[in-house]
Amino acid sequence: MKAIGFKTSLPISEADSFILFDKEIPVPANRELLVKVQAISVNPVDFKVRQNSLKDKVQETPKIIGWDATGIVEAVGETVSLFKKGDMVFYAGDITKDGCNQEYQLIDERIVGIAPKNISIEQAVAMPLTSLTAWEILFDRMRLSAEKDKGKSILIIGGAGGMGSVAIQLAKKLLGLTVIATASRPETIDWCKKMGADHVVNHRNLVESVKNAGFEQVDLILDFVDVNQYWEAFVALIKPQGRIGSISAAAQPVNLQQLKSKSVSFHWELMFTRSTFQADDMIEQHTILNNIAGLLDDGTIQSTLHTTVHGFSVEHLKEAHRLLESGTAIGKMVIAF
């Protein structure tokens, strides 16, 4: 079978930043499914791992990345109980294992959902990683609920990206929050509004932009860009008893004390935590993906698919990485096999 990977970390412009190679189709064991991949999507984590994981190292067998796939179950391990051969599934995956940039992939059934039925596979594959992340941060980390939090305001930094696009929808449709999203170009502003944002503000002069939209402070903040860059703005903008969630990074130490007088909570979210640490509740990701499939099927939320390219090739994968590295991607880019 065909797989695409890299032997060392190279700029995407280099010929060998991705290489096509042959690999044997693996055999599922225990709770693993063997999935024939039909489409994948790309996320910022992809290029970060490509750029950094094999820096100054060369490995013989190319490293396979990619964490968003839909496909069909071809075979199952001996203790699989949630799926059977022939099931259409979608999933993000496990960063400690081979990714989905290959024609067949092994994947633990506990982090796989039944694919939505009423939308295309391209629309479906845009969703797993981002919706798992947004769901986990809103419901598992922040523990928000419509009952307690309906009507509160949420500021989403990076509204038009893959993460922002689904977070806007979940915040709006499942929690009844008032959503203020950041975007600065006409096409990203339009996209945020299409996703359901009530207000779209410029991320430059964030405090002032939010005030101009009519909010002195906000109850909740979701950061998909950079903690350090926006820290002082977050300190100013967050309401007493507010919550700040982030999936980005804080490369520099932060003055946590600044949040104390307001009794603010700070929540990290990494979609790979449950699988990396083989958490007892890893199967929650199965449940979340099934919930997301239901919400897509009944039209509560819409796919964040923006662009599809057809054909699983080195050139298409490079194109996708180039787009994400530019920081200008809107919604999700999908590669249909």
Next chain:
Amino acid sequence: MKAIGFKTSLPISEADSFILFDKEIPVPANRELLVKVQAISVNPVDFKVRQNSLKDKVQETPKIIGWDATGIVEAVGETVSLFKKGDMVFYAGDITKDGCNQEYQLIDERIVGIAPKNISIEQAVAMPLTSLTAWEILFDRMRLSAEKDKGKSILIIGGAGGMGSVAIQLAKKLLGLTVIATASRPETIDWCKKMGADHVVNHRNLVESVKNAGFEQVDLILDFVDVNQYWEAFVALIKPQGRIGSISAAAQPVNLQQLKSKSVSFHWELMFTRSTFQADDMIEQHTILNNIAGLLDDGTIQSTLHTTVHGFSVEHLKEAHRLLESGTAIGKMVIAF
């Protein structure tokens, strides 16, 4: 009426670190109650405010501190609806206003509870500030519930102090958590066990102590001592998807990034946040105090009272501050008027 305060920040050993003075009995307005104070208790915040609030400053009228009182409602403001003259109440208070180190105090009814009926006023007055704090951090900040969190492990740093003593009980009795508390002297170890701790460990070599008690990692951490001092231990000890709560301080910046791979949440709690910012849900403190009174009355939790002195005097207040400043206080010290 009699009040005790200070005109400038002085070491407790100085004659004028507290001074007795006369003051007119104030008149309640709006939602204020006028309470005839019958007993007070002291908390670490008292000596921190005494030591720091009037550093290199002298004010004409002495500053009145103290944030734990029980007493009887003597008069009510025109829009008071929760209490009437003659009600026995208990409360912590509002750090932006005069405290309870005086014979009569004005207090917003939204942060006052009906005093417990089946225990002494000394037992009652030990509870408001610490139980409000512990309740808010467990239920409002971390959003824990017995339904979701029963059986999880919680490490409580500073188990034998006023905060630890009530946090152990709420964690155990209301949430069904397994409680590991820190204490190092025989009398503090005994006290933690009396409060219901399942395990008591030494705070020195914390990671090793917790492991020796049978826990590689814990689901939850409550810090009542110092964030910076224990940061590396917290990073090592917290389970993936865990929660760390603190009421102490982080004088130095922290490397928040260290908590990311485990998707950990960090929660600040300051009992004064709701009243300082006049939060919309300030009345929650009325509800919490009524809940606490109920739990004390039906014996679910016990008062953390350790020592009572009789008589509202400068000497007794100094004695209480000296004890807290020593860092060796067990449970709560109460001054009955």
